[in-house]
Amino acid sequence: MRIPLRWAGLSVIAILIAISIGLLVWEPIAAERGTPPESDRVYQAEIIRSEYGVPHIYGETDADVSYGVAIAHAQDDFDTLQDVLAMARGRYGAIAGQDGAAVDYAYHLLDARGTAQRQFTSLPEDTQALFNAYASGLNQFADENPGEVKLRNLFPVNGEDVAAGFALRQPFFFGLDKVIGPLVSGEERNPEPGPPLAALPVHMGEAGNFAGSNAFAIAPEKSGDGVTRLVSNSHQPLRGGVAWYEMTVQSEEGWHFTGANFPGSPYPFLGHNEHLGWTNTVNRPDMIDVYQLVMDDAGEKYRLDGEWLPLETRTVWLGVKFGPFTLPVPQTVYRSAHGPVIKNDEGYFAVRYGGIDNLDNLDAYYRLNKASDLDEFRSILARMDIPSTNFIYADEAGNIGYFYNAAIPDRMEGPDWRGVLPGDRGDLIWGGPVDFGEIPQLVNPESGWLFNANNTPFSAAGEGSDLDPADFSPVLGIEIRSTNRARRAAQLLSEPGPIDRARLEAIKYDTGYNREGYVAMMLDGVAALDLSDDPGLARAQALLGQWDLSADNVGDADALALLMIRPFMGADYNNGDIPDFREELERSANHLMEHFGRLDVPMSDLLRLRQGEVDLPLDGGSDTLRASTLWDIDDDGRLSLRHGDSFIQFVEWEAGERVRSQSIQPFGAATTRPDSPHYTDQMQLYVDHELKPVRFWREDVLENAASRQVVSNRQR
Template sequence: MKKSRIIVLASLAFTFAAVANIMSTAPAKVDLTPLLAIGEKYDVRIIRDEFGVPHIYGKRDADTAFGLAYAQAEDDFETLQEVILATRGQLAAVRGADAAKTDYLIQLMGVWDAVEAGYDTELSQAARDVAQAYADGINLYAAQNPHLVADFVLPLTGKDLIAGFTFKLPLFYGFDTELSALFDGTPRELSLQGVTALTFTDNKQPERGSQGVAIAPHKSSDGKTRLLINSHQPLTGPVAWYEARLHSEEGWDIAGATFPGSPVILHGHNRHLGWSSTVNKPDLVDVYQLTLNPDNDDQYLLDGQWVDFEIQDAKILVRLLGPLRWTFSEPLYSSRHGPVLKLEHGTFAIRWAGMGEIRTLDQYLALNKATSMAEFETALAIASQPSINQVYADGKGNIAHYYNAMFPRRMEGWDWQKDLPGDKSELIWDDYRPFNDVPATRNPGSGFVFNANNSPYLSSVGPGQPKPQDYSPTMGIETGVTNRALRLKRLLSAAGEISREDFYRIKYDVFYDEDLEAIGRLKAFLAAGKQDLPASLHDAFDLLASWDLGTQRDNRAAALAVLTLTPLIDSRHTEDEVDIARELQESQDYLQAQFSRIDPPYGDVMRHERGSNSWPLDGGPDVLRAVYTDENPKDGYRRNVAGDSYIMFVEWDEDGQVSSRAIHNFGSATLDEASPHYADQAPLFVEHEDRPVRLELEDVLAHASRDYRP
């Protein structure tokens, strides 16, 4: 058996092109006339405040969605069309062979089969109207700016947006990582009935996480309910945050942030309640080892019978040179379990939470419009969001943490962390556990809840938290902890009543916790002494030993310490062995080469960059002031690329009146360097400052920089 030709296409495409009869496949010419008139269907007003943030007022929800799309297109049309091409499986037709893997994955996952089958029957009319309106907003902007539009983009339909949810959400809990492990030949271990090596999973978290914190009135010094919305994302690209304020006369009234291609607020607050989203990674992917018929490899064994695979043809249109494109074909196999991969080291079927699910927009619209804790939970109970934690607060003083996921209803007595035998139909689950089975912490006596990509069993302190013994091991619930979770537990527990200033201080904490496993390993290294190290490392060793575990921008030990520590933190995710002495040597060499000393101020090394400007930063990997960097090849410093991005502080007073403040890592104009909003929030961001979120129309108009109707 061979690896998929699509997977190796990036390296072979031009070889094929040399011998193939290459076709020039041009996209169909699109008549822009009806698209240019499409705005007449919608009644919407866009008011941009002094920071360029769009405040969108529509008569209907559809009008508001249309305006959101138009505003996003103005600020970042390039990313929007990349997202659309990717979810259509047409990225390789425009970007070339390197994008073929994404196009193949779309077809392997059956994204468009699910959308076409259920769009008119499973999705509500309200969701379809919003999706189509959002598509029309992009269509109008594209028709007005045809020089920006890539081939195959126009026209968009509502189905494009629904396909985006179906495709992208499983990637947040690691579906693509599980798939990659199959292709790279990672040794597989087969589960045996009655042998459960793990009761709960300690799934490896990505280095980039998120956090949310909610504080009840009795824990606040002024009786207010507080919510921190603080997801950690890449600062640019298809999952970078875009801020907006949405209002319609049909009850949509929310402020917060979303991604390119999403017609709703993904986390934020309305008048009544708000929530912060963080990534969780329960075990939601199952791999089955199939037995092929030795006389017919298009059949597999199931319940003692040879069963035929369903076989389709995946066709990937790939751009080769200029206008020249070639359609590559690859058979797609599927079994009762799900999609099948025939690989050199075996044949595997995969099944995952959210496969074929297209109702996510309905759930998000319900979350956006919820007015109480009961309505919020009813929205979560739609259960069309495969994963994602929610940290919740509302104007009535309720707080909660939901370890939200679509948990498969699996057979007990098997270790679902391992591969399953593919010949037993009883192991093919076809249903999910009800929302009541989701681990949740509601209104604990401690007065606070939090999540920082850690186990739901650490969501507060004291009574009220979920207990491991109450949940089936088949749910694959995480038990891991992050530095950020340890810091939140320590800081929130130590505080008495929490003021607004305390809340800010906790969010912007820049320290590693002494209980973090990686810190323990570092301390053990230091305790062993430097006698076995080369003399050239003794000064670096002494500097590391002097470190206070902080990442303040003026800290002269922090740069060396963080560079040395980061592989220790990452090793939890990769299981790699880390030689601390070697990491210390490499960190010393880098600092000496780039800064001519091993103790430069931390802010000289870690920088927040936008255009030609850069600013010194504090914070680091897996601290509450989260900063993840890569090396700037031009200037040599470490450039901030992910982590703290969109941050929102929300308060409800004793009368239930809401107010909030927010900050974006750069500004509302994602790609337009000529815009005054390209980097206008960056100086505030680096100084831990923010700006008011304007909720009242009169306030928005008093600070408006632009007021228009698309």
């Protein structure tokens, strides 16, 4: 029987239509529908927004406040919150395509869901309640705003879902992607400890790619006016899943804190309460070990201490968005007693990292929010539940402190832990972190000041006060490298005299470079080039040779130097290859000539802070204390800042006075709401090096309130 061609054509069309429909709907159908928190608890919170739209969330209980945090944040940036929740459920590829699928692969590889399932219910009940309340607020906002939901079956979520997001993201802040990326591609691992290279998308934590942050604490005897000061100067992406969101929280259960969190958290990660405060900077200890497994011929078992054990193997399906379709892509993930396993052409490699299978940091951050003095604060850090990041601390009693917080694996002496370890030795599978007393920490140094700028902990308080690296085991893998920011900070803080508020502000906003390290190497390398064959490039060489070592928008060479510095800074920070001097000079000069027609273009014309219709000039550079670290190159050739100075906060404790603080963010409280008056209302202050008041005390909030709202799930 012959089928007429027209019917055959219709059959093909029908099949294609069926396939298209299937690709459109398979991912949300295949995805396991979430479940809301089991509790039918009623929550109520009051959200008062300041004149800058910063939410101040009040509730009878901490859980009420957490519920309100979710509502307030969703009002300002529900788009990003959904991205974070999609990552926490292994469905980000259905939103962000191939980049999102890479995150989903990491989600399955690290067993983020399994970690949350094993660990969440073992957390203290009040911590679980906090996360479930937060999930309830997100669910309510999604129900009340269905038109904003961008992925079917993403909601409802529960506390375990939120916890899975923590399990996924926390190891990327100390460089796990720098290890996973080369293993997946079969490249050789760099044995030197370093920050993430963003082998996975920046949504995972551009705390990694050119990681940054500055932190300062000044004791009252050094401040000149008896005031204890703490400066938080985090360098994060200005948008996205690891961009700061500012808030103040207060409950009748004693929780009163102001600071900032990342999307997907029910509490701030840094800031201050009445009694004490802290800020964080990324540190770079050796937190990750790689083992090569000895496999049987079938590739199904690995040898450990003379026994053959089955390699855990799972096939997972990643939803990858291509245009209107979401395509199912299978991936196999492996796991051994060591941890996640990656297979490449060279074999099977297991990865083990500090904080693996531990989610007690969810509780630790909550307890830090409510700590009342140095002893309590230090006892929480001593649990070693927060995997990494330096803590710079100050309090109302005038104490200042630096804690090189890191859950560094408790390794035995002898093996080469920076190389690839034999996977068949069980004695190399460490069980937990070193004791808290083994990591660098410094309280109330004689100098009266402390800082960190992503540098070695052995430069923190100045000559005569710094820790001695000889006192710490090399097995800890503590970094000994510096940054330009650290050199500048140490130099400026070490100058004689009190460090008062004005001097501290000048240090924080410093735009200078020291002619040391990669800066000197770059300038000397360019100066040594023979450019007699290219007069145009020789002019660029001469201009760079006249640079005044500042990114302050004053010198004629500032724009050229800004373009030149970043690749050399990145290579130094990430232990990479030195860029070619001529190629980088040519690239930078060509960019300026193509888009501006001149080499000596004012840097303020090149570097911009852009959001919506607002377009402002910027100062600062890559690795200056006034940080303008990463940018996007727009069609007009200008550099639109996307990573650098983000949340900045100055905190002050004066004897006999209540704590006071000021802060600023690059854009505003409502970063993805163009119709909001708080979409861009902090930009001019940010550009002008100014701060806005933090309304920490309720009476101050009420006097300056832009809006008040009571939210509840009572009638739901």
